Amino acid sequence: MFKKVRLWTALISLLILSLLLSACGGAQQEGTIKIGAALCLTGIQAPLDEPALKGAQLAVEEINKKGGVLGKKLELINLDGKSDPVTVGNAAVQLIEQGAKAIITPSDFDFGGPASREAQKAGLVGISPAASSPFFGSKALGDKQFTMSMWNTTMGAAAAQYAREQGWDTAYVVTDDFIQYTKDLGQYFVEHFKTLGGTVVFEEKYTQGAADFSAQLARIKALPEMPDFFYISSYMPDLGLIIRTMREAGITQPILGGDSYDDPGLFQALGPEYGNDIVFVTHTWVSPDTSPQMAEFLKAYEAKYGGPPEAMWAATGWDVVHILAGAMEKAGSTDGAAMAKAMEDNTWDLLTGQLDWEASDKGHETHKQAAMVRLNAGVPEFLGWLMPESQPAP
Amino acid sequence: MINLEFIINTLSLGSLYAMLALGLVIVYGILRLVNFAYGELIMIGGYTLYLLTGFTPLPWLFVAFLAVIVSMLTSLATELVAFRPVREKSLTAMLITSFAVSTLLQNAALLIISPRARAVTLPQIFQKSVLIAGTDVPWRNILTILTSIFMLALLTLLLKRTVLGIALRAAADNFRMTRMLGVPANTVISSAFAISGIMAGIVSIFWIGRSASVTPTLGAPPLLVAFVATVIGGMRSLTGAVVGGFVYAIIISLLGIFLPPDLLEFREAFMFVFVIIILLFRPEGLIRSKTSVERVG
Structure with a gap:
């Protein structure tokens, strides 16, 4: 008896639910x-x-x-x-x-x-x-x-060109291998930076969700000489962890990256203490x-x-x-x-x-300018638009 | 590369993982339930930190304390609302319930707050480093180690010297016998969940202390770490959980250093090969408990 009642209530609630759902679906205008x-x-x-x-x-x-x-x-x-x-x-x-x-x-x-x-x-x-x-x-x-x-070819090339314009010769690259986006982006940056005459000191790997950067940090600290800058192709939430881990350990070199950096959550997570000398390539600058x-x-x-x-x-x-x-x-x-x-x-x-x-x-390759943004004391500032003069083949 | 800085970093990671594993194993010991909603307790602790540091003028230490309390209360509430009604049914029912609780809490955070990462304001000490033997060691790492030593001592004291502790240990050995001797099951189980929640709350402070941000899916990585660490150390022993946490941290850090660059992306795969090897030789984990009675009813 008890079971029957339950079955009925379940059926009736299902019915009501499906009615509600179809009502939502039916609310389309002609x-x-x-x-x-x-x-x-x-x-x-x-x-x-x-x-x-x-x-x-x-x-x-x-x-x-x-x-x-x-x-x-x-x-x-x-x-x-x-x-x-x-x-x-x-x-x-x-x-x-x-x-x-x-x-x-x-x-x-x-x-x-x-x-x-x-x-x-x-x-x-x-x-x-x-x-x-x-x-x-x-x-x-x-x-x-x-x-x-813009394709990752443009996004990677814009960062490479920016770095060369600053006169930076050596890069240490960290690539998050969890999704295609970060893998592509890291690869195109490396390719274009080398084309422009830069040297990549080491290509480091990280996996989103690992939530620990200490082994990579040990390798960075063991370098005979610090690179001119770091290129980190990853995304939130672990991106915050990577940058904080490096800055905490006293690494103050500039850090470059792609559009995944464009996140107020990241700016605040780094704060005025660690949010310095970080430049990223993104889609636009939101300001009147x-x-x-x-x-x-x-x-x-x-x-x-x-x-x-x-x-x-x-x-x-x-x-x-x-x-x-x-x-x-x-x-x-x-x-x-x-x-x-x-x-x-x-x-x-x-x-x-x-x-x-x-x-x-x-x-359907896109021709689009990249917006360059720099973090200064945890606050983003617009550097300007950049169209890379050349870029790697996809 | 194995210098003092690396050793302190690894020890700090090990301490964090040990606390994580302890929180998971204390419930497993009694109910034989792997609580898949354990990661969400850490997430809840994280959001408590975010809300209270961002929107109230409360001092940080007090906020941290409240985060631990909220984690504990959430853990108790999930036991009361979700696990207790199905406890007598079957282990499978409880396991599936734990998945449900996990999904529910995750989506609650998503709907109420945001799917985007939220920044947590950290105290000054979390931004400072101290110079030890020529290298910068973040204070956070030292604090993690100290806190875990303190918590281990406290937990040992509780388990060895109090009536509740003896009841907990007895229940972990043979739950049915313990109940027959007059120990109330609900009290013991609630206490285990409370301790589990406290551990999760403390872990949340240090876990978030590294990234300074919290997301609804924050709980997944620590849950995986805790699970693997307890499997390595032994699912039925608290010492095993601690050993497992440290072994996990040491293996993963050493792999990170010694694997050739091309193989680095397979670090987790190598890690799990190690786990399989350990389990081949010690199927019950590194530390075996004296008794291994299956959970009954």
Whole structure:
């Protein structure tokens, strides 16, 4: 008897739950253009994707206020990709079934790739706000797939060029081998730094989650001579641990890195004590004086969320929606092939700088300037834009 | 490369791992349960540090104390709410419950705070180093070693000299017999969880002291370390946990130094090969307990 009652309650609650869920799904307006997003709100990808989603949602609202696209309102649907490639792929399938006309994928090749493959299969444009792997383009994923980020080739080359401009000859490189992004980035930096005549003293490995840098530290301390600077390709939370461990042990050489450094959590974790002489290559500088566009974005952001964006990634989400909307307008339709062509043919003026894509036979390589930022006493300061004169082949 | 600095760093790491392993094994000893929500206790301690140092003017030492208390209370609460109702059912049920608690706590942090890393303000002493024999040794490392010695002494005293300690040890040896002799099971189990929570709280201070930031997924790496350390040392002995913690730290640090650069990325793989070798020769871990009775009901 008891068991029966329980079974019934379970069944009824399931029923109610499914009703609720379908009610949520059914709340779509007629006559909108749907943009699907499989951005990850949980797991290790969430720190990048969550702010990007906020930026994207804001962009959709602002575009709709101005009358929408092709006479219709935009509608953004996000399904949590949960930092799991399979879930991301499934989310994309579901979004396409719901009628999405384009897919925004997570900001990483490993996690974003599956959504792009599904978009390509359905003949839709897939775009990642900040995946920087050279694989994230038409060669590996298909002719309608894009990333908005500079490739790691540019990101690595910008740091190498900056270092050479400072007159630094020797580098000690630490590469986090946990994901493709950090591996690629370290490799491209090393390649380009050597091309520019620099010497790499040692290529050190670290694995995200190891949560201990003491063996690597011992090797650094045993060097006969300190290198001119360190290049560390890793990301939060362990990036904070690596830099703190080194600074605590009295290593004061400059540290260079990529866009994963662009995190207020890192700035605060290092503080005025350790947050010095750290230079990183990132996508943009979030400040009202960067551009009139940025000022407009910041104003709208504050109005919607009641404070400034928590991280730069919010700007990438805003940009991605504007590109998709712009491509629809320019193509005059939501057809995937037409949109992809419009994206290739035009130059895009964005919060994250000017962007120009190569054609699909050249992998949709992005031409984009890098923003150079330096940490001084735990406070970031904008050094300027940098376009590397040359860069390694992907 | 094996100089004084390296030795102190390794000892500090070993002390941290030993405290970690102790917190895990004290519950395992009695319930035969590997508490997979143990890492989340450290995460909770970390968020307590973040919230109290960032948003209240409380002095740091008091905040650290509160972090330990909050960890302990969380541990007690999980026992009361999640483990106690399924304790009589089966070990598998408890194991799965511990996964559920872990997921629940992680997602709570994610929803309530943020998936992004939060910076924890650390006291001045955590930013200072002391010059010993010509090298900079961070104070934090010395404090870790001292704290773990103090905690080990305290725990030994508790287990050897108090009624609760004797009950805990008896329960770890033979839980059914202990209950028959009139020791209340709930009290013993709650105490074990409380001690486990206290260890997690203390570890959280030093774990976060190294990176100065806390994330919802912070608990996974320390849980893995604690688990492997107890397997090396012996799942049924507190001494084993301490030995396991130090052995883990020493092997991983030496591997980091002596592996050729090309093989460095396989450091963890080599580590686990060592674990397998140790288990081949000593299947019960380095330290065997006198009795090895399976958990009953």
